[in-house]
Amino acid sequence: MRSLVIEDEYEVASYIAKLLDEWNGLVDIVSSIEDANEACHNFRYDLAIVDRGLPDGDALQWLKAFDAHSERPAIIMLTARDAGGDIVDGLNAGADDYLTKPFEPQELLARVRSVLRRPRSVALPSVRLGNIELDVGTNRVLIAGREILLRRREALLLEALLIRQDRVVTRDTLVAAIYGMNEEIESNSLEAQLSRLRRKLSEHRADVEIRSMRGIGYILRRVGHH
Known part of the structure; x- marks a missing residue:
């Protein structure tokens, strides 16, 4: 949120x-x-x-x-x-x-x-890909029906990728999604967040992957889908 x-x-x-x-x-x-x-x-x-x-x-x-x-x-x-x-x-x-x-x-x-x-016309109750489900309002994440714990920025990063699933998302878009307007950002901070998120998704057997598109950005897609 x-x-x-x-x-x-x-x-x-x-x-x-x-x-x-x-x-x-x-x-x-x-x-x-x-x-x-x-x-x-x-x-x-x-x-x-x-x-x-x-x-x-x-x-x-x-x-x-x-x-x-x-x-x-x-x-x-x-x-x-x-x-x-x-x-x-x-x-x-x-x-x-x-x-x-x-x-x-x-x-x-x-x-x-x-x-x-209150119900709002623009509210997204949840967004899904494969066996992952994320509640956009609360950043609650389920993998195969079981809730997993993510840090705040990890959840925001997953949300930003999920709502743009199967599309390349630029680095700037992801940075804007997980950092406040006035926050100072270290050069490798986004990559560190992505690394932790990838590890947690793998540990909990999510059937999705975050692929790096060199020089362009990142894409979230189901494993084996192209």
């Missing part, structure tokens, strides 16, 4: 990001509508926590424009504006929920769990 926190107070944004870590996914932080638009253009998000008052405008305008997009995330407005009319405006603009500051961390997490449980 990938989440976006749109908040111009860095300490608040960092705190929210830490709370969301329990979902074992990535959390990106931006501080303006312009940066939020760019992030949503480059990545698909499952969840967005949005402060209403941003340096370059009212986030309601971003919400209204994004609501019509077929792949919009679940959206929780988090703001100091607590008048009844403000809450109605936020919900009418497309927010799935609305929470006022200051907030209790457990209440925010409860609301996150609630909005993520």
